[in-house]
Amino acid sequence: MFTLAHLSDPHLGPLPDPQFLELASKRVVGYVNWHRNRAVKLANSALDALVNDIHARSPDHIVVTGDLVNLSLAGEMGPAAKWLGTLGPPDQVSVVPGNHDAYVPGALGRARRIWAAHISGDPGDHHSPGRPHFPYIRRRDCAAIIGASSAKATAPFLATGHFDTHQQLLLTEMLQAAGHHGLFRIVLIHHPPGHKSTSWHKRLIGASRFRAAIAEGGAELVLHGHTHKPSIAWLNGRDGLVPVVGVPSASAMPHGRNPAARYNHFTIAGEPGAWTCRLEERGLVDRSMVVETIAAVDLHGGSAPELHPAPDQRTSGQSGATSAETKPSRRGSGTISTARR
Numbered sequence: 001m002f003t004l005a006h007l008s009d010p011h012l013g014p015l016p017d018p019q020f021l022e023l024a025s026k027r028v029v030g031y032v033n034w035h036r037n038r039a040v041k042l043a044n045s046a047l048d049a050l051v052n053d054i055h056a057r058s059p060d061h062i063v064v065t066g067d068l069v070n071l072s073l074a075g076e077m078g079p080a081a082k083w084l085g086t087l088g089p090p091d092q093v094s095v096v097p098g099n100h101d102a103y104v105p106g107a108l109g110r111a112r113r114i115w116a117a118h119i120s121g122d123p124g125d126h127h128s129p130g131r132p133h134f135p136y137i138r139r140r141d142c143a144a145i146i147g148a149s150s151a152k153a154t155a156p157f158l159a160t161g162h163f164d165t166h167q168q169l170l171l172t173e174m175l176q177a178a179g180h181h182g183l184f185r186i187v188l189i190h191h192p193p194g195h196k197s198t199s200w201h202k203r204l205i206g207a208s209r210f211r212a213a214i215a216e217g218g219a220e221l222v223l224h225g226h227t228h229k230p231s232i233a234w235l236n237g238r239d240g241l242v243p244v245v246g247v248p249s250a251s252a253m254p255h256g257r258n259p260a261a262r263y264n265h266f267t268i269a270g271e272p273g274a275w276t277c278r279l280e281e282r283g284l285v286d287r288s289m290v291v292e293t294i295a296a297v298d299l300h301g302g303s304a305p306e307l308h309p310a311p312d313q314r315t316s317g318q319s320g321a322t323s324a325e326t327k328p329s330r331r332g333s334g335t336i337s338t339a340r341r
Contacts (some may be wrong), residue, residue, distance in 0.1 A: 002141045004186070005054045007263040008065040008225025009098065009249040011042050012083055016075035025104050026072045026156045038070065040232055042251040046261040046284060050250050051087065053282060053291040054263060061140050062087050065225040065247075066098025066151065066190030068115075072107030077114045081247065090117035094138055094145050098190035098225060099159045102151035117145060135171045135187075137178065143186055143268060144178035146171065150191040150204055161191030161226070163206035168213045175217025179238075182272045185219040192224045192246055194233045202226065211235055220300065221266070221276055228258040231282060232297070243299040245279065253287070260284040262294065276301030 017030075023031055037263065054062065068083070069076035088091045095118040100109035112119060121136035134149035148171055150161030171187070178185045191204035193211055204210065218238030224246050231246040247264050254260040262283025270276045277300040282291050 002268045003057070003059040003185070004143070004145050004266040004268065005059040005062045005263055006065065006223050006245070006247055006266065006285065007050060007054070007062070007250040008190075008247050009067040009228055010047050010064070010083075010156055010251050011067055011070050011249060012047075012076070012080055012268070013038075013251075014045060015070055016073055016079075018071065018073050018075075021256065022071075026154075027073070027104060029156050030071045030103065032098075036132070041253055041256045041258075042249060043253050044251065045289060046253055047251040049284060049289045050263050051283075054087075055263060059265065060092075061143070062093045063145065063186075063188055063223060064093070064095045064118075065188050065223055066096055067100040067249075068095070068098070069111075069223060070100055071102075072101060072103035072111070074110070078111055080111075081114050084115065084118050090120075093118050093136075094147055094188065095119050096134075096147040096149055096188045096190055097151035099151055099161060102153050102224075105153045108149075108151050114197065117303065123159055124254055135167055135174060137174050139178075139183065142182075142184050142271075144174075144181075144183040146174050146178070146185065146187045148187060148189045148210070150189050157201065159202045159226075161189075161204040162190070163191075163193075163204060163210045164287050165209060167210040168206075171210070171213040172187045172217040175213065175219055179272075184268050184275055184277075185221070187214070187219050187222045189222065189224050190233070191226050192233070193222065193235065194215070194244060194246065197231075197233060197332075198227055218242075221277065223247075224262075225249075228252065230259060230262060230295075232279075232299070243277075245299075247281075248283070254284050266299075270301060274301070295313065 068080040093160050097111055101111045122138050135149050138145045150163055152162040154160050172194040175185055193207045215236045219242045227246055228249045233244040234241045235244055248259040248262045250261050252258055252261045265280045267278040279297050281295045282293055
């Protein structure tokens with residue numbers, strides 16, 4: 001059995017005071033947004049509650065799917081590395097960057113250098129030999145954890161991600177190799193890769209390339225952040241449907257526009273062709289900062305999700321999968337919602 005905790009979009013605060021020249025860019029827009037929006041709706045107290053609950057459960061591995069920082073200021077990168085150290089040692093914590101970690105040109109390179117221990121493949125692996133490189137692969141027990149990057153600096157008012165042909169080819173090769181070795185393949189990426197899974201200005205450019213890699217290489221699970229909402233979607237894989245799971249911001253305070261802070265806990269067991277994967281969604285429900293189980297679902301080895309046609313969606317020619325949606329796993333706003341794409 002292998003257990004995994006997934007959290008995303010902590011947007012670590014407080015925001016350090018920027019230098020004047022640091023604001024002479026897209027950052028000035030983000031700086032205003034931080035003080036008017038994120039500084040109020042995101043809090044370290046919510047994040048601390050989640051991290052304490054994760055540590056109490058002692059998962060075998062922890063993954064963070066991006067947006068550790070806010071404006072990619074030089075003063076944010078070091079504290080983010082220290083926070084990663086509080087989660088666990090580098091060999092037990094895997095990270096991929098988000099769009100806020102690559103907010104302006106040059107920021108992603110700085111993040112890769114400072115967070116290198118958490119975004120590097122296993123030493124000696126010819127795909128990603130112990131240094132920051134995307135995608136990278138880490139083999140842990142029965143699992144292969146593969147980190148892809150969608151992070152790229154964009155123009156003001158855009159939060160798009162990018163996935164290029166080079167990553168597509170490497171990801172396909174890694175997935176095929178991990179499948180050959182009988183591993184449960186978990187792919188990390190910040191932006192959701194589904195067709196029309198987010199608004200145009202926040203979409204993943206090259207999402208069809210990512211879906212093609214999953215379809216050709218095969219996978220058992222894809223994890224992402226970015227939307228600040230819980231979701232389960234499905235992509236075509238080589239051997240069947242692949243669940244694609246999103247999670248809210250790990251710092252979101254209750255009673256905001258988006259769901260409060262949550263993380264997902266996965267329990268994986270079995271073998272190729274007979275995997276089981278149980279998802280338990282845990283998070284805050286009110287300002288008491290008590291972490292509770294919000295929903296649970298079997299992604300592998302249980303009953304298939306109840307699918308219902310989505311009248312406002314069409315079949316995607318890019319992924320080859322029929323779009324549909326399923327009922328949320330629990331009634332009420334902000335629960336896990338599911339969609340087949």
